[in-house]
Amino acid sequence: MNVYQIMVDKRDGKKLTADQIEYIISGFSKNRIPDYQMAAFLMAVYLKGMDFEETSALTKSMLDSGMRMNFSRIQGAKIDKHSTGGVGDKISLVLAPLVAAAGALVPMISGRSLGHSGGTLDKLESIPGFRTQLSIDEFYQQIERIGVSMIGQTEAIAPADKKIYALRDTTATIESVPLITSSILCKKLAEGIDGLVLDIKVGQGAFMKTVTEARRLAESMIKTAAIHRLPMSVVLTAMDQPLGYAAGNWLEIQEAVSCLHGEGPSDVMEVTFALGAEMLLLAALATNRDEAVEKLSVLVRNGTAFIKFCEMVEAQGGDVDVLHHMQRYPSAKIVHPIIAENSGYVADLNALTVGQAVVRLGGGRQVIEDRIDHKAGVLLLCKRGDRVKSGDRLALLYTDREKVVDEVAALLSHAFTISNIQPENDHLILESITTEM
């Protein structure tokens, strides 16, 4: 077998065998195949695609490049959730402790912010002292003791994925259904979980701009997960405007805490309950969605979910005190308002623009090496459908970067479209699809 022929076959649109895929992935993983050959191969995959068998083989090879966790000695259903990424998406922060409070085990491995998309790890690290790099043993022990732990990718899991992702990121081969599918699934399969809920974001602030594209990814994920015997539910959720009001790491922790206190924005709670219900169903902790949502609501109202969150933060070295006294957190040097120039309805609030504004303010990364200012971000004061008057404050910028304020304020003004016509209500939960196993 040789890598050149594999490249030729994919370039010419042929179906690759599992052996061919294993050859190129393990060769690249072990540095026998150079970056440039993998880059050309990835572009060929991007343009020629892969069917479900190929995607499944790719997932397996990437999974096999590293270790698999084994939670079998811990009783209980281990369920994880993954989101394809959006703006203001703090769902994991609320969902993981909430579902753990309901009795499932949630061993969650999350990612970092990149580009306009926020990352759960960076949000958690805005809590002073919070450690996202636990040893595998610490992770096991915390799941056993508390039922939930949220950590970052470890080097031991799917190293091939890490290497391939870095290459995709610089070779315009990110938005490929088989490559996205295998990248997500190999890591989730390595967690040794019993079920996965996938939140595919759809809209102008998401990877997938249309429901059609999102359905294609959903189908690929479900079929590939089924081949690997991982039960899965997929929920398509809207990502046209940011979720909630906060975008930026510490601002989102504040909003997540509000949610856990039962005082969160209705859109964040709607998505949290929709995804949480799927997780409880996969864990067999509820028999239908209504029952599941009711169970979760109670756990928010009676404070159990917030307590679980605090247990997790404490177990991972975070300062729980600041969660009880948010005002003690250092505040950004500059808090700058965005003022409405017209009166009318907020007809559109562009999530992508808000995400880009957060990056400019210091709250995100343009490249993976950028340092993050956890205080920086955007707090929206209105959302789509709200009525505003000329002179009203639409949003607040939080930043220490004096020089960027004017530029970001101008950018963010363009995120709002004010119109005389009241926009129709849009649906947040677009579709749910569950694997038949």
Place this chain on the structure above:
Amino acid sequence: MNVYQIMVDKRDGKKLTADQIEYIISGFSKNRIPDYQMAAFLMAVYLKGMDFEETSALTKSMLDSGMRMNFSRIQGAKIDKHSTGGVGDKISLVLAPLVAAAGALVPMISGRSLGHSGGTLDKLESIPGFRTQLSIDEFYQQIERIGVSMIGQTEAIAPADKKIYALRDTTATIESVPLITSSILCKKLAEGIDGLVLDIKVGQGAFMKTVTEARRLAESMIKTAAIHRLPMSVVLTAMDQPLGYAAGNWLEIQEAVSCLHGEGPSDVMEVTFALGAEMLLLAALATNRDEAVEKLSVLVRNGTAFIKFCEMVEAQGGDVDVLHHMQRYPSAKIVHPIIAENSGYVADLNALTVGQAVVRLGGGRQVIEDRIDHKAGVLLLCKRGDRVKSGDRLALLYTDREKVVDEVAALLSHAFTISNIQPENDHLILESITTEM
């Protein structure tokens, strides 16, 4: 401008601007853009193509990466010939001195053998002492004094092409019309010539397997050359069986010398005269093809062409004596016959297989670092259409590699198809196309 967007645009099938192409080529040439990004870009070009304006801009950027020769102080039309490569293709060895003898200047820059295709440089270097690496000044001076010089690619000309070609060779992106066009033309434009004859080989021993593919390349070459104001003629010639009887470096020098003595195989002479006529027409040294061919025939018959060849060999340090006394050349340790198992007509003689046999015998390269044994090769004793009897010798293998003889003999036997049915005569010159300037 950024390289990522250029990759996205080509990946999505968009037309690139000349500025975008210049950005990526000069960036890669100056090591600002890494191999892996260029590799993904080349695969996108392979799969999405480029139109003539893009191909022209690509050619210009590659040309601009190095120096341009300037022959303007030397009176006379400078005409070159380029072939897309075949088996037994020793045409340049005969053609360059012949056309120079007719009064044109022939500053020819040639390539090396790779894979089943022979290379003019390696053939010339089988002449003891022959130097293919002259300085630019030596090259100018030899053209002025003798009218012909045949050298290898210099580092100073189109370095971007050299770097890109090496990458294409390992990333399955060789057979792309815009990439082939720009690679050939940038080097030929750098020669500062007044006209170019392109010999596009078509058939099982060539890059282009069908006339349709060859026409596509011809159209791309002609349109791109026209944008760069380079007059050009394209001739499509058959490459199903090897040209002539000799394949292998010194064996081909011997055959070329026979041609220059007027004793060459008819197919080699037919292609030589066809291409030579186009060169004389471009140089305005003949007014029509018949006149041109007559002129060239005379120069062979009266020995002028051979004298010109010897002048060139001597000027470039080669041993002219051995050209007059071929038997003094060291001979291969093993000369092994291929025997016909059946009687009948040679219905097919596969050039690709013969080319591969030469490589195995030591006369070519599998990778660019391989060393070449100039004595090694295949001498055919019959060609397509010839009648053979069982037990006849079909060909002779020349090699020092005792171990490969049986394997190569078996391989080469398969190159011959013996049939009871006499094959139809096939045409050698398939089409000629000339630029209207």
